[in-house]
Amino acid sequence: MHQVNLKEAETRLAELIEEAAAGEEVIIMRNDGTSFKIVPLNGVEVRPKFGSARDLVKMSDDFDEPLADFEEYAP
Numbered sequence: 001m002h003q004v005n006l007k008e009a010e011t012r013l014a015e016l017i018e019e020a021a022a023g024e025e026v027i028i029m030r031n032d033g034t035s036f037k038i039v040p041l042n043g044v045e046v047r048p049k050f051g052s053a054r055d056l057v058k059m060s061d062d063f064d065e066p067l068a069d070f071e072e073y074a075p
Contacts (some may be wrong), residue, residue: 001025003035 003021004015004023009016009028016038020026066074 001027003027003029006030 002019004012004016006024006028016028019038020038021040028036028038030036
């Protein structure tokens with residue numbers, strides 16, 4: 001665990017972020033005794049863009065036609 005005061009954190013923020021990203025627990029202490037922890041967020045969830053698969057899926061022209069193997073089961 002690594003503790004720094006707010007003034008030091010202001011000048012070393014990039015370094016402290018790298019430490020947190022490497023798994024080190026970084027605590028920033030304010031003058032009034034309040035403490036804050038820098039933690040990495042686990043991966044941002046990427047959502048697919050609507051319509052991004054257009055023209056990637058093709059269906060045959062006879063897709064809706066009954067299958068010959070199942071004729072005896074059809075009404």
